[in-house]
Amino acid sequence: MTFLKASLLGLAAIGASAAAASGQIRVVATTPDLASVAREIGGDRISVTALAKPTEDPHFVDAKPSFVVTLNRADALVEGGAELELGWLPPLLENSRNGKIAAGAPGRVVASEGIRLLEIPTSFDRSKGDIHSLGNPHFMIDPAAVKIVARNIATHFAQVDPKSAAVYNANLAKFNTTLDAKLADWQRQLAPYRGAKIVTYHRDFVYLAQRFGLNTIDELEPKPGIAPSPAHLAQVIGKMKANNVKVILVQPFQNRKTAETVARQTGAAVLDAPQQPGAAKGTDSYFGMMDNLIGSLARGLGAAK
Numbered sequence: 001m002t003f004l005k006a007s008l009l010g011l012a013a014i015g016a017s018a019a020a021a022s023g024q025i026r027v028v029a030t031t032p033d034l035a036s037v038a039r040e041i042g043g044d045r046i047s048v049t050a051l052a053k054p055t056e057d058p059h060f061v062d063a064k065p066s067f068v069v070t071l072n073r074a075d076a077l078v079e080g081g082a083e084l085e086l087g088w089l090p091p092l093l094e095n096s097r098n099g100k101i102a103a104g105a106p107g108r109v110v111a112s113e114g115i116r117l118l119e120i121p122t123s124f125d126r127s128k129g130d131i132h133s134l135g136n137p138h139f140m141i142d143p144a145a146v147k148i149v150a151r152n153i154a155t156h157f158a159q160v161d162p163k164s165a166a167v168y169n170a171n172l173a174k175f176n177t178t179l180d181a182k183l184a185d186w187q188r189q190l191a192p193y194r195g196a197k198i199v200t201y202h203r204d205f206v207y208l209a210q211r212f213g214l215n216t217i218d219e220l221e222p223k224p225g226i227a228p229s230p231a232h233l234a235q236v237i238g239k240m241k242a243n244n245v246k247v248i249l250v251q252p253f254q255n256r257k258t259a260e261t262v263a264r265q266t267g268a269a270v271l272d273a274p275q276q277p278g279a280a281k282g283t284d285s286y287f288g289m290m291d292n293l294i295g296s297l298a299r300g301l302g303a304a305k
Protein backbone atom coordinates (compact mmCIF):
# COMPACT_ATOMS: atom_id res chain seq x y z
CA MET A 1 0.00 0.00 0.00
CA THR A 2 1.32 3.46 -0.87
CA PHE A 3 1.75 6.10 1.77
CA LEU A 4 -0.82 8.27 0.03
CA LYS A 5 -3.41 5.49 -0.05
CA ALA A 6 -2.79 4.73 3.66
CA SER A 7 -3.24 8.42 4.48
CA LEU A 8 -6.48 8.58 2.54
CA LEU A 9 -7.80 5.50 4.33
CA GLY A 10 -6.82 7.12 7.61
CA LEU A 11 -8.72 10.26 6.65
CA ALA A 12 -11.73 8.17 5.67
CA ALA A 13 -11.68 6.50 9.09
CA ILE A 14 -11.48 9.87 10.83
CA GLY A 15 -14.37 11.06 8.66
CA ALA A 16 -16.49 8.06 9.65
CA SER A 17 -15.91 8.51 13.38
CA ALA A 18 -16.56 12.25 13.11
CA ALA A 19 -19.90 11.45 11.47
CA ALA A 20 -20.71 9.04 14.30
CA ALA A 21 -19.94 11.74 16.83
CA SER A 22 -21.85 14.47 14.99
CA GLY A 23 -25.42 13.34 15.07
CA GLN A 24 -25.76 9.60 14.43
CA ILE A 25 -27.67 8.02 17.29
CA ARG A 26 -26.12 4.96 18.90
CA VAL A 27 -28.54 2.05 18.81
CA VAL A 28 -28.09 -1.27 20.59
CA ALA A 29 -30.32 -4.22 19.67
CA THR A 30 -30.48 -7.41 21.71
CA THR A 31 -30.51 -9.72 18.66
CA PRO A 32 -29.30 -9.46 15.01
CA ASP A 33 -32.84 -9.58 13.53
CA LEU A 34 -33.86 -6.51 15.56
CA ALA A 35 -30.55 -4.83 14.65
CA SER A 36 -31.26 -5.42 10.96
CA VAL A 37 -34.74 -3.86 11.09
CA ALA A 38 -33.32 -0.94 13.10
CA ARG A 39 -30.68 -0.45 10.37
CA GLU A 40 -33.38 -0.39 7.66
CA ILE A 41 -35.31 2.30 9.56
CA GLY A 42 -32.34 4.31 10.83
CA GLY A 43 -30.26 4.26 7.66
CA ASP A 44 -27.24 6.54 7.89
CA ARG A 45 -28.74 8.45 10.83
CA ILE A 46 -27.78 5.68 13.28
CA SER A 47 -25.06 3.20 14.19
CA VAL A 48 -26.24 -0.24 15.37
CA THR A 49 -24.71 -2.94 17.55
CA ALA A 50 -26.34 -6.33 18.25
CA LEU A 51 -25.53 -7.95 21.59
CA ALA A 52 -26.37 -11.59 20.73
CA LYS A 53 -24.44 -13.46 18.06
CA PRO A 54 -26.47 -14.80 15.10
CA THR A 55 -25.82 -18.35 16.33
CA GLU A 56 -26.84 -17.70 19.95
CA ASP A 57 -30.12 -18.63 21.64
CA PRO A 58 -31.90 -15.29 22.26
CA HIS A 59 -33.18 -16.67 25.57
CA PHE A 60 -29.67 -17.50 26.80
CA VAL A 61 -27.13 -15.00 25.55
CA ASP A 62 -23.62 -15.06 26.97
CA ALA A 63 -23.61 -11.69 28.79
CA LYS A 64 -20.13 -10.23 28.34
CA PRO A 65 -18.93 -7.43 30.67
CA SER A 66 -18.38 -5.24 27.58
CA PHE A 67 -22.18 -5.25 27.04
CA VAL A 68 -22.55 -2.99 30.10
CA VAL A 69 -20.27 -0.38 28.49
CA THR A 70 -22.10 -0.68 25.15
CA LEU A 71 -25.46 -0.20 26.90
CA ASN A 72 -24.12 2.69 28.97
CA ARG A 73 -23.25 4.61 25.78
CA ALA A 74 -26.49 3.81 23.91
CA ASP A 75 -29.02 6.44 22.83
CA ALA A 76 -31.59 3.72 22.13
CA LEU A 77 -32.11 0.04 22.91
CA VAL A 78 -34.28 -2.29 20.82
CA GLU A 79 -35.37 -5.41 22.69
CA GLY A 80 -37.73 -8.19 21.66
CA GLY A 81 -39.77 -8.01 24.83
CA ALA A 82 -42.35 -10.57 26.02
CA GLU A 83 -39.58 -11.79 28.35
CA LEU A 84 -37.45 -13.09 25.43
CA GLU A 85 -34.35 -11.63 27.11
CA LEU A 86 -35.48 -12.11 30.73
CA GLY A 87 -32.63 -14.53 31.48
CA TRP A 88 -29.78 -12.14 30.69
CA LEU A 89 -30.73 -8.52 29.93
CA PRO A 90 -32.11 -7.10 33.23
CA PRO A 91 -28.84 -7.21 35.24
CA LEU A 92 -26.92 -5.68 32.31
CA LEU A 93 -29.41 -2.82 32.10
CA GLU A 94 -29.22 -2.22 35.81
CA ASN A 95 -25.41 -2.04 35.71
CA SER A 96 -25.39 0.18 32.63
CA ARG A 97 -27.06 3.06 34.58
CA ASN A 98 -28.33 4.72 31.43
CA GLY A 99 -31.56 6.69 31.85
CA LYS A 100 -31.91 7.10 28.05
CA ILE A 101 -32.79 3.42 27.70
CA ALA A 102 -34.64 2.96 31.01
CA ALA A 103 -38.12 1.37 30.85
CA GLY A 104 -40.57 3.94 29.50
CA ALA A 105 -37.88 6.29 28.11
CA PRO A 106 -38.13 7.29 24.41
CA GLY A 107 -34.88 5.40 23.81
CA ARG A 108 -36.34 2.11 25.00
CA VAL A 109 -37.98 0.24 22.11
CA VAL A 110 -39.92 -2.88 23.04
CA ALA A 111 -40.52 -4.72 19.76
CA SER A 112 -43.45 -6.77 21.10
CA GLU A 113 -45.54 -3.65 21.84
CA GLY A 114 -48.74 -3.80 19.80
CA ILE A 115 -48.19 -7.37 18.63
CA ARG A 116 -50.94 -9.88 19.29
CA LEU A 117 -48.87 -12.55 21.05
CA LEU A 118 -49.77 -16.19 20.51
CA GLU A 119 -49.95 -18.75 23.32
CA ILE A 120 -50.47 -16.38 26.25
CA PRO A 121 -50.77 -18.80 29.18
CA THR A 122 -53.93 -18.63 31.28
CA SER A 123 -51.96 -19.67 34.33
CA PHE A 124 -48.25 -19.87 34.74
CA ASP A 125 -45.88 -21.77 37.01
CA ARG A 126 -42.29 -20.68 36.57
CA SER A 127 -41.10 -23.64 38.66
CA LYS A 128 -42.08 -25.93 35.76
CA GLY A 129 -39.36 -24.21 33.74
CA ASP A 130 -41.48 -22.87 30.89
CA ILE A 131 -39.76 -19.70 29.65
CA HIS A 132 -42.65 -18.38 27.49
CA SER A 133 -44.40 -16.83 30.47
CA LEU A 134 -46.05 -13.88 28.68
CA GLY A 135 -46.85 -15.72 25.45
CA ASN A 136 -44.65 -16.80 22.55
CA PRO A 137 -41.87 -14.22 21.94
CA HIS A 138 -40.62 -15.60 18.56
CA PHE A 139 -42.71 -13.31 16.32
CA MET A 140 -39.92 -11.87 14.14
CA ILE A 141 -40.40 -14.53 11.45
CA ASP A 142 -43.97 -13.30 10.87
CA PRO A 143 -43.69 -10.45 8.32
CA ALA A 144 -46.95 -8.92 9.57
CA ALA A 145 -45.53 -8.69 13.10
CA VAL A 146 -42.30 -7.21 11.76
CA LYS A 147 -44.29 -4.33 10.24
CA ILE A 148 -45.43 -3.44 13.76
CA VAL A 149 -41.86 -3.76 15.05
CA ALA A 150 -40.58 -1.45 12.29
CA ARG A 151 -43.25 1.12 13.16
CA ASN A 152 -42.34 0.94 16.87
CA ILE A 153 -38.69 1.52 15.98
CA ALA A 154 -39.48 4.48 13.67
CA THR A 155 -41.71 6.10 16.32
CA HIS A 156 -39.03 5.86 19.01
CA PHE A 157 -36.17 6.95 16.74
CA ALA A 158 -38.20 10.06 15.83
CA GLN A 159 -38.62 10.83 19.54
CA VAL A 160 -34.93 10.35 20.29
CA ASP A 161 -33.78 12.26 17.19
CA PRO A 162 -36.66 14.57 16.07
CA LYS A 163 -34.61 16.36 13.39
CA SER A 164 -34.37 13.08 11.43
CA ALA A 165 -38.04 12.09 11.87
CA ALA A 166 -38.78 12.55 8.14
CA VAL A 167 -35.90 10.22 7.25
CA TYR A 168 -37.16 7.52 9.63
CA ASN A 169 -40.69 7.80 8.23
CA ALA A 170 -39.44 7.59 4.64
CA ASN A 171 -37.29 4.55 5.49
CA LEU A 172 -40.29 2.92 7.20
CA ALA A 173 -42.42 3.38 4.09
CA LYS A 174 -39.67 1.89 1.91
CA PHE A 175 -39.23 -1.03 4.32
CA ASN A 176 -42.98 -1.78 4.23
CA THR A 177 -43.05 -1.68 0.42
CA THR A 178 -40.16 -4.16 0.22
CA LEU A 179 -41.75 -6.35 2.89
CA ASP A 180 -45.11 -6.49 1.05
CA ALA A 181 -43.39 -7.60 -2.16
CA LYS A 182 -41.29 -10.17 -0.31
CA LEU A 183 -44.29 -11.53 1.61
CA ALA A 184 -46.14 -12.17 -1.65
CA ASP A 185 -43.10 -14.05 -2.96
CA TRP A 186 -42.68 -16.08 0.26
CA GLN A 187 -46.40 -16.98 0.23
CA ARG A 188 -46.10 -18.14 -3.37
CA GLN A 189 -43.10 -20.33 -2.48
CA LEU A 190 -44.84 -22.01 0.46
CA ALA A 191 -48.34 -22.24 -1.07
CA PRO A 192 -47.83 -25.85 -2.29
CA TYR A 193 -47.15 -26.96 1.31
CA ARG A 194 -50.23 -25.53 3.01
CA GLY A 195 -51.16 -27.87 5.88
CA ALA A 196 -47.75 -29.61 5.89
CA LYS A 197 -46.89 -31.04 9.30
CA ILE A 198 -43.62 -30.08 10.94
CA VAL A 199 -41.83 -30.73 14.22
CA THR A 200 -39.50 -28.16 15.75
CA TYR A 201 -36.90 -28.34 18.51
CA HIS A 202 -38.21 -25.33 20.45
CA ARG A 203 -41.62 -23.64 20.16
CA ASP A 204 -40.15 -21.00 17.86
CA PHE A 205 -41.98 -21.44 14.54
CA VAL A 206 -45.60 -20.90 15.57
CA TYR A 207 -45.93 -17.40 14.01
CA LEU A 208 -44.43 -18.52 10.71
CA ALA A 209 -46.63 -21.63 10.75
CA GLN A 210 -49.75 -19.53 11.29
CA ARG A 211 -48.83 -16.99 8.59
CA PHE A 212 -47.98 -19.60 5.95
CA GLY A 213 -50.43 -22.36 6.85
CA LEU A 214 -48.02 -24.96 8.21
CA ASN A 215 -48.95 -27.29 11.07
CA THR A 216 -46.49 -27.58 13.99
CA ILE A 217 -47.54 -30.81 15.65
CA ASP A 218 -44.91 -31.10 18.40
CA GLU A 219 -41.53 -30.01 19.75
CA LEU A 220 -38.53 -32.02 20.89
CA GLU A 221 -38.47 -29.91 24.06
CA PRO A 222 -41.24 -31.00 26.46
CA LYS A 223 -41.66 -27.31 27.45
CA PRO A 224 -39.95 -24.19 26.08
CA GLY A 225 -36.47 -24.10 27.61
CA ILE A 226 -36.55 -27.65 29.01
CA ALA A 227 -34.13 -30.15 27.41
CA PRO A 228 -35.71 -33.16 25.64
CA SER A 229 -36.10 -36.25 27.85
CA PRO A 230 -36.09 -39.84 26.51
CA ALA A 231 -39.71 -40.31 27.60
CA HIS A 232 -40.85 -37.17 25.80
CA LEU A 233 -38.86 -38.04 22.65
CA ALA A 234 -40.51 -41.49 22.56
CA GLN A 235 -43.89 -39.72 22.53
CA VAL A 236 -42.77 -37.35 19.78
CA ILE A 237 -41.51 -40.26 17.67
CA GLY A 238 -44.88 -42.00 18.01
CA LYS A 239 -46.73 -38.84 17.06
CA MET A 240 -44.45 -38.20 14.07
CA LYS A 241 -44.97 -41.74 12.76
CA ALA A 242 -48.74 -41.53 13.23
CA ASN A 243 -48.86 -38.18 11.40
CA ASN A 244 -46.21 -39.01 8.81
CA VAL A 245 -44.11 -35.92 9.69
CA LYS A 246 -41.09 -35.63 7.41
CA VAL A 247 -39.29 -32.51 8.64
CA ILE A 248 -37.68 -31.44 11.95
CA LEU A 249 -36.61 -27.77 12.07
CA VAL A 250 -33.55 -26.82 14.13
CA GLN A 251 -31.59 -23.63 14.77
CA PRO A 252 -27.79 -23.46 15.13
CA PHE A 253 -27.79 -23.41 18.95
CA GLN A 254 -30.16 -26.36 19.36
CA ASN A 255 -29.04 -29.95 19.79
CA ARG A 256 -28.87 -31.27 16.22
CA LYS A 257 -27.77 -34.76 17.40
CA THR A 258 -31.03 -35.21 19.30
CA ALA A 259 -32.97 -34.11 16.21
CA GLU A 260 -30.96 -36.54 14.04
CA THR A 261 -31.72 -39.42 16.40
CA VAL A 262 -35.44 -38.70 16.14
CA ALA A 263 -35.12 -38.27 12.37
CA ARG A 264 -33.46 -41.68 11.99
CA GLN A 265 -36.29 -43.38 13.86
CA THR A 266 -39.04 -41.65 11.89
CA GLY A 267 -37.61 -41.38 8.38
CA ALA A 268 -37.73 -37.57 8.68
CA ALA A 269 -35.05 -35.07 7.65
CA VAL A 270 -33.43 -32.47 9.90
CA LEU A 271 -33.69 -29.03 8.33
CA ASP A 272 -31.42 -26.15 9.37
CA ALA A 273 -33.73 -23.18 9.77
CA PRO A 274 -31.84 -20.28 11.39
CA GLN A 275 -33.98 -17.27 12.35
CA GLN A 276 -31.14 -14.75 12.72
CA PRO A 277 -29.47 -12.76 9.94
CA GLY A 278 -25.83 -13.79 9.66
CA ALA A 279 -26.33 -17.35 10.92
CA ALA A 280 -26.23 -18.69 7.35
CA LYS A 281 -23.93 -17.47 4.58
CA GLY A 282 -25.16 -14.43 2.66
CA THR A 283 -28.03 -13.65 5.05
CA ASP A 284 -26.81 -10.44 6.64
CA SER A 285 -30.14 -8.62 6.58
CA TYR A 286 -33.64 -9.50 7.79
CA PHE A 287 -34.74 -9.96 4.18
CA GLY A 288 -31.73 -12.18 3.41
CA MET A 289 -32.47 -14.32 6.46
CA MET A 290 -36.14 -14.70 5.52
CA ASP A 291 -35.32 -15.46 1.86
CA ASN A 292 -33.00 -18.22 3.08
CA LEU A 293 -35.47 -19.54 5.67
CA ILE A 294 -38.47 -19.67 3.31
CA GLY A 295 -36.32 -21.14 0.51
CA SER A 296 -34.94 -23.86 2.81
CA LEU A 297 -38.44 -24.70 4.04
CA ALA A 298 -39.83 -24.91 0.51
CA ARG A 299 -36.96 -27.17 -0.59
CA GLY A 300 -37.18 -29.34 2.55
CA LEU A 301 -40.96 -29.76 2.35
CA GLY A 302 -40.70 -30.33 -1.40
CA ALA A 303 -38.17 -33.14 -0.96
CA ALA A 304 -40.37 -34.73 1.72
CA LYS A 305 -43.54 -34.69 -0.40
Ligand SMILES: [Zn+2]
Nearest residue numbers: 059203204224
Ligand atom coordinates in the same frame (compact mmCIF):
# COMPACT_ATOMS: atom_id res chain seq x y z
ZN1 LIG B 1 -38.56 -19.42 23.15
